[in-house]
Amino acid sequence: MVIIMKLAPVNKIIPFSNVDGPGNRTAVFFQGCTFDCKFCHNPETINMCIGCSECVSKCPAGALSCQSVESARAAADERSADSSTDSCKSPGADAGMLSNRRGSIIWDSTKCVQCDTCIRVCQSNASPRIRYMSVPDLIAEIRRTAPYIQGITVSGGECTLQNDFLIDLFSAVRALQDSPRLTCLLDSNGSFDFEADPRILEVSEGVMLDVKAVGKEWSRRLIGDPGDLVLKNLDYLLKAEKLQEVRTVIIPGRDTENEETVRYTASKIGNACDYRIIRYRPFGVRENFQKELGEDETPEEYAMKFVELAKQYGAGRAYLV
Amino acid sequence: MSEALNIIQDPTLTYRQELIALARLGESTDDSLRYSDAYYEAKAKGALCDLNEGIMPYRPRYICPDYDLLFEKGCKFLDLEPPTDLLEAVNVLEIFYCHVPSITTYPVYVGDLDRLLEPFVIKEDRAYAKKVLGLFLRNIDRVQTDSFVHADIGPADSVTARILLELTEEMQLAIPNITLRYDPDITSDDFALACVRCMLKTAKPSFANHGMFRSEWGDRYAIASCYNGLTIGGGGYTLPRMRLYECSLNAKSPEDFLENELPRHIDLQLEYMDKRVKFIVEQSTFFKDNFLVTEGFVRQENFTGMFGVVGLAECCNHLLGIKDVHHGFGLNPEATELGIRIMEAIEKRVSEHEAPYCDAFGHRYRLHAQVGIDTDGMDDSPGTRIPIGAEPDMLSQLEVNEKFHRFFPTGTGDIFKFEETWTKTPEAVLSIIKGSLAKGLRYFSGYLENNDVVRVTGYLVKKSEIEKLRQKKQSLNNVTVFGMGAQDGGHALDRRVQEFGA
Ligand code: SF4
Ligand code: SF4
Ligand code: SF4
Ligand code: SF4
Numbered sequence: 002m003v004i005i006m007k008l009a010p011v012n013k014i015i016p017f018s019n020v021d022g023p024g025n026r027t028a029v030f031f032q033g034c035t036f037d038c039k040f041c042h043n044p045e046t047i048n049m050c051i052g053c054s055e056c057v058s059k060c061p062a063g064a065l066s067c068q069s070v071e072s073a074r075a076a077a078d079e080r081s082a083d084s085s086t087d088s089c090k091s092p093g094a095d096a097g098m099l100s101n102r103r104g105s106i107i108w109d110s111t112k113c114v115q116c117d118t119c120i121r122v123c124q125s126n127a128s129p130r131i132r133y134m135s136v137p138d139l140i141a142e143i144r145r146t147a148p149y150i151q152g153i154t155v156s157g158g159e160c161t162l163q164n165d166f167l168i169d170l171f172s173a174v175r176a177l178q179d180s181p182r183l184t185c186l187l188d189s190n191g192s193f194d195f196e197a198d199p200r201i202l203e204v205s206e207g208v209m210l211d212v213k214a215v216g217k218e219w220s221r222r223l224i225g226d227p228g229d230l231v232l233k234n235l236d237y238l239l240k241a242e243k244l245q246e247v248r249t250v251i252i253p254g255r256d257t258e259n260e261e262t263v264r265y266t267a268s269k270i271g272n273a274c275d276y277r278i279i280r281y282r283p284f285g286v287r288e289n290f291q292k293e294l295g296e297d298e299t300p301e302e303y304a305m306k307f308v309e310l311a312k313q314y315g316a317g318r319a320y321l322v
Numbered sequence: 323m324s325e326a327l328n329i330i331q332d333p334t335l336t337y338r339q340e341l342i343a344l345a346r347l348g349e350s351t352d353d354s355l356r357y358s359d360a361y362y363e364a365k366a367k368g369a370l371c372d373l374n375e376g377i378m379p380y381r382p383r384y385i386c387p388d389y390d391l392l393f394e395k396g397c398k399f400l401d402l403e404p405p406t407d408l409l410e411a412v413n414v415l416e417i418f419y420c421h422v423p424s425i426t427t428y429p430v431y432v433g434d435l436d437r438l439l440e441p442f443v444i445k446e447d448r449a450y451a452k453k454v455l456g457l458f459l460r461n462i463d464r465v466q467t468d469s470f471v472h473a474d475i476g477p478a479d480s481v482t483a484r485i486l487l488e489l490t491e492e493m494q495l496a497i498p499n500i501t502l503r504y505d506p507d508i509t510s511d512d513f514a515l516a517c518v519r520c521m522l523k524t525a526k527p528s529f530a531n532h533g534m535f536r537s538e539w540g541d542r543y544a545i546a547s548c549y550n551g552l553t554i555g556g557g558g559y560t561l562p563r564m565r566l567y568e569c570s571l572n573a574k575s576p577e578d579f580l581e582n583e584l585p586r587h588i589d590l591q592l593e594y595m596d597k598r599v600k601f602i603v604e605q606s607t608f609f610k611d612n613f614l615v616t617e618g619f620v621r622q623e624n625f626t627g628m629f630g631v632v633g634l635a636e637c638c639n640h641l642l643g644i645k646d647v648h649h650g651f652g653l654n655p656e657a658t659e660l661g662i663r664i665m666e667a668i669e670k671r672v673s674e675h676e677a678p679y680c681d682a683f684g685h686r687y688r689l690h691a692q693v694g695i696d697t698d699g700m701d702d703s704p705g706t707r708i709p710i711g712a713e714p715d716m717l718s719q720l721e722v723n724e725k726f727h728r729f730f731p732t733g734t735g736d737i738f739k740f741e742e743t744w745t746k747t748p749e750a751v752l753s754i755i756k757g758s759l760a761k762g763l764r765y766f767s768g769y770l771e772n773n774d775v776v777r778v779t780g781y782l783v784k785k786s787e788i789e790k791l792r793q794k795k796q797s798l799n800n801v802t803v804f805g806m807g808a809q810d811g812g813h814a815l816d817r818r819v820q821e822f823g824a
Contacts, residue, residue: 016717019743019750026750149757203607 008133009166012046012158016146022186022209022245025153027143032131034158035192037225038213040250042285046158047126050106056119056129057106064112065119065129073221075294108132136169141181143174152184152206161193164201171204186245190224191231195238207245208238214260223252235269246275251304253281253295263307265317276311276319280304335801336796338467342427349376355601361590363572369568370591373561373630373695379598381423383628386544386698387619388555389433392418399613408442408451412458419466422614426800428468431546431557432498438477441609442520443482452485456493459486463495469781469801470547471498474652477505477532487527487770491550494524496775496782501545504759505532511752518748518755522740525777531727532760538688538731547783548693549765551683551732558626558732560598563630564591564690565702566637566664576641576660580667588671595627595687596678603679622683628732629672630692633702635660635709652722661706665729676801691726691734696804705734720758727764735765735775745770 010032015021021028034047041047057065097123106129119129143153153174155167171185184206191210195202202208212231214220220228238244247270251259269275280299283291304321311319329335329343355378364370375383392414400421405411415433420428443451462471475483490500502509502517509632511531517527528549535543552558560801567638569587573579603609609622624691636659644650651657669689677687689707703709706726711717716738733761744751755766769777774784783805787797791806 016715017750019747024750025753145721148761149717149720149754151753303578304507 005136006137007166007169008135009163010049010131011134011139012043012128012131014139014142014314016142017149018154021154021156021188022152022184024183025149026186027146027150028151028188029139029155029160031155031157031163032128033162034190035162035226036159036190037126038190039223039290040252040281040286042282043093043158044126044285044287045120045123045128049121050127050129050131051289052105053125054106056122059118059122061116061118062112062114064109066107066109068107079304098206100117136166136173139170140173142152144177147177147183150183152186154188154209156188157190159190159192160187161189161201164193164198168204168206171201189234191228191234192226193234194230195234195243201266202243204243205243207243208234209246209248210235210244211248211250212262212266213250214258215265216258219258219261223258225279232265232289235266239270239273240321243275245269246277248277248279250279250281250306251299251307253297253299253303253307260308260310261309264314267311267314267319270316271315274318276316276321278304278311278319279322331564333794334791334796336467337691338746339796339800340802342343346374346376347428349378352378354378355597357597358590361381361588361594364569364587364590367568367571369565369571370564370594371565371695372594373563373692375425375560375562375598377496379602381425381459381608381612382557382559382602383425383561384430384546384550384552384558385422385424385614385620386546386552386554387418387422387429387433387614389415389438389509391555391617391619392591393438395617397613397619398617405442407665408439408446408454408478411439411442412454412461416438416458416461416465417460423608423778424470424802425613426468426470428471428573428800430439430470430472430550431544431552431554432462432466432471432473433468433545435472435486436480440482442478443480448481448485451481455482455485456489459489459493459495459498463493463497464798466497467798467800469496469499469783469799472501472544472546472548474501474503474545475527476502476513476517477508478818479510483513484516487516490526491520491523494775496784496787496801499782500527501530501549501765502536503532503545504529506636506756506760509531511749514734514752514755515748521768522745522748522751522770525709525773525775525782528735528765528767529759531762531764534759534762534764535731537667545733548733549735549767550628550678550690551688551731552626554619556619556626556682557620558628559602559604559625559679559809560595561628561630561690561692561732562591562594563690564588564668566631567633567634567640567702570637571641573641576663577583579637579641580663584664584667585671587774588668591629592672592675592677592687595629599627599678599680622679626683626732627687629668629687630690630691631665631668632692632698632705633695634664634706635703636701637661637664645686647709647712650709650712652719653712653714656720658725662725663704665726669729677804688732690732691730695807698744705730716754720754720761720763724758724762728762730764733765735767736763737769737773741771742766759787778809781797781805 007116012032013030018026018028032046033049035046054067108130174183174185186206187206187208189210214223214228217227247266249262249266283296284299308319308321325347329340396402400417404416405414419429509740530545539551539553544552544554546552564587569583570579573583609615612651616621638657639650642657651661672687677685680686694702695702727734767777772784775782776785781801783802787799787802788806790797791802
């Protein structure tokens with residue numbers, strides 16, 4: 002029987018991050034997202050590569066090449082055959098990951114000069130620079146960083162797309178011997194129904210939740226989703242005491258929308274967790290959306306008003322980033 | 323034009339700096355202390371370097387007086403009584419410092435200031451104590467005008483240490499250099515965090531691995547000069563260095579280097595050290611009648627020789643034919659492995675050598691990772707550091723460092739340049755420091771990219787003072803000129819910035 006190792010698409014690992022939760026943390030960014038936010042700084046993490054190969058010839062360093070589905074599958078099988086088997090599943094469980102693509106792009110990280118050309122040419126909000134990694138692959142990285150960090154944070158894209166993988170990963174991190182007790186946090190956009198499937202919360206210290214927009218219409222316009230589940234998750238995570246922090250991005254000049262979002266969120270969370278008020282910054286945002294949302298960052302004074310508002314509505318731990 | 327005239331007419335030298343340069347010139351008129359021809363040949367090729375110590379040593383290079391004894395007994399020679407209050411204590415120290423020689427003529431170790439002054443500080447009103455300590459620091463900065471002047475604090479928290487940290491931030495002085503002896507069992511997180519905040523704003527203190535130093539030196543050790551471990555009440559006689567890249571130039575292969583060129587150069591440097599140490603002890607008057615010796619502030623048997631090395635990265639890259647530093651030592655396991663073999667070979671050979679007048683250390687010299695000097699250019703990276711510009715991410719850089727720091731009881735260290743956001747998360751910085759010290763890092767220095775006071779290779783300078791020299795004005799700090807050389811030749815200020823998450 003061929004055993005296929007559970008794999009997940011990893012866009013980036015930051016060994017030491019001081020902006021993804023408390024202390025120094027290793028942050029793992031998974032590829033793929035459930036929303037399509039206009040202010041997204043990393044739109045190339047939103048979709049999976051469709052294998053159009055548009056970027057391959059544009060790469061100035063020859064770091065990209067095409068591979069057929071069959072050889073990609075074969076390579077994955079080979080990898081899992083010589084890895085340890087503690088988080089293996091029978092064939093088929095992860096086949097979807099490869100079969101939805103017409104071809105597979107191979108990225109040679111040793112040749113890549115990080116010029117970002119591939120990301121700019123991609124019409125699909127995807128990136129060819131990802132690695133499919135197993136839990137043991139990631140644990141090997143985390144073993145290296147373990148002595149220096151307080152824990153790990155999984156982010157994205159939207160990490161909960163990899164829910165089963167994350168359950169294995171967090172369990173493995175918690176089982177790590179001879180390293181300080183590491184905490185496991187999720188950085189989520191709230192599109193996963195934690196109440197319906199709370200397994201991940203049992204192996205995690207909590208969720209850092211984005212509440213980007215309150216009000217269906219504004220939400221649909223800003224993130225491409227009515228956002229009902231996000232608000233349901235806000236309630237549920239509060240009740241389950243798994244809310245690590247909540248973040249809201251303040252869009253310049255959107256007085257009413259900003260106010261509604263902050264007022265609603267602040268009155269919900271009270272002093273239960275930090276409330277990070279983040280200024281919109283155009284850096285990395287797609288050009289057409291920069292035109293719509295603003296080409297300048299949200300002024301500090303303007304954003305500060307919403308910190309005050311949040312405090313007024315009970316979020317004592319609101320602060321500006 | 324004569325060399326003396328050159329010195330006298332140099333518009334960038336202060337009076338004191340001229341005096342020191344002229345003394346050095348005078349010292350070089352006697353060459354009766356001779357070495358073998360092979361030594362001179364290696365020196366001429368740049369493979370061995372005496373760090374301009376001067377050819378007639380009349381004092382040990384680094385002296386670490388026992389300031390506890392000074393406070394206990396006073397000093398007869400200087401006619402100083404033991405201090406009875408804070409004002410007297412700082413006054414006694416200020417006077418004493420002016421009489422502690424060193425290679426730079428300034429004291430390279432000014433004491434464990436927190437431990438020494440705490441009994442006096444806690445008797446005073448805090449605001450008053452702070453005022454006195456502020457004037458004390460100002461005195462050190464303006465009188466001991468040299469960045470190799472070094473003060474130690476910790477491992478325990480104290481009122482004095484807290485005040486010194488506050489003043490360091492408020493005054494933004496390059497002098498003195500400061501080290502926190504960090505011990506996870508003694509140093510509280512709160513104190514360590516205060517040190518991190520101060521370090522991010524002023525490039526000091528650095529963090530020393532207390533457990534590691536203590537296991538080699540015992541409880542009473544000093545961190546002096548850049549990051550030199552030495553015994554309190556003792557010091558270091560001399561510190562020459564092997565420029566490993568130049569040592570490797572004639573080797574035909576790594577094996578040839580390890581078997582021939584390396585041991586040959588080690589022996590030549592040992593010969594040089596032996597002769598110098600004997601000269602200092604037997605010929606010069608320092609150990610016979612200097613008051614520091616006769617009154618017991620230092621003891622000759624507590625001195626050792628410091629065996630310096632520099633440029634391990636370039637040495638390994640050369641031996642393996644690696645041209646691109648981005649794929650060389652520190653980034654390429656083969657080159658890093660070779661580096662470990664070379665260091666093991668150096669450590670072994672030096673530890674087999676019976677050194678004269680090093681009684682307290684089993685008659686052995688101790689290794690030192692020298693940080694380079696202003697004229698080294700890009701040929702020799704400091705000690706065992708990864709070349710500037712090729713540093714990998716911080717994690718990998720720490721891992722490489724952790725493999726090498728154990729070799730250097732008389733000091734080594736690396737410097738990490740942080741980006742602004744880290745000031746908001748000192749606990750994240752502390753977590754990195756704690757992890758690295760636990761994993762065998764000896765010495766951690768950090769600074770923020772936009773500061774005026776910056777750490778060049780081991781010492782601190784003000785960027786604004788370097789600017790002064792560029793405009794041909796004088797800088798009070800003797801070391802600013804080295805900083806300019808290191809910035810121009812070695813790109814020492816261009817090291818990789820630790821961005822949020824890099
Ligand atoms: S990354 Fe984008 S451009 Fe490149 S092959 Fe995939 S979908 Fe096409
Ligand atoms: S970022 Fe890397 S893979 Fe993408 S185009 Fe540039 S070199 Fe090629
Ligand atoms: S949820 Fe995050 S990653 Fe996804 S589109 Fe929005 S901003 Fe981008
Ligand atoms: S590198 Fe070493 S020898 Fe040079 S000044 Fe610093 S401590 Fe002294």
